[in-house]
Amino acid sequence: MKLRKRPRLSVNNERCELFGTCQWEAPGLFELERNGRLRYRSRLTEEDWEPAVAAARSCPMQAIQIKGISDE
Numbered sequence: 001m002k003l004r005k006r007p008r009l010s011v012n013n014e015r016c017e018l019f020g021t022c023q024w025e026a027p028g029l030f031e032l033e034r035n036g037r038l039r040y041r042s043r044l045t046e047e048d049w050e051p052a053v054a055a056a057r058s059c060p061m062q063a064i065q066i067k068g069i070s071d072e
């Protein structure tokens with residue numbers, strides 16, 4: 001996989017059920033707060049993409065989208 005310009009991550013709040021699997025996979029990108037909200041960093045660096053993809057794959061609700069990464 002290759003990074004394109006400005007890779008970004010987003011979470012569909014309509015789908016997210018706050019299971020927290022993403023935090024386990026990518027603690028540097030996701031954080032479940034005590035108030036029950038999910039915080040995440042949307043701008044990805046090259047070091048982030050592997051854990052970001054792992055988090056997206058592990059999300060039981062398929063709520064995580066990553067844009068800017070290609071399979072080329």
Ligand code: SF4
Nearest residue numbers: 016017019020022059
């Ligand atoms: S794993 Fe998916 S459903 Fe669970 S908190 Fe993360 S984004 Fe939400």
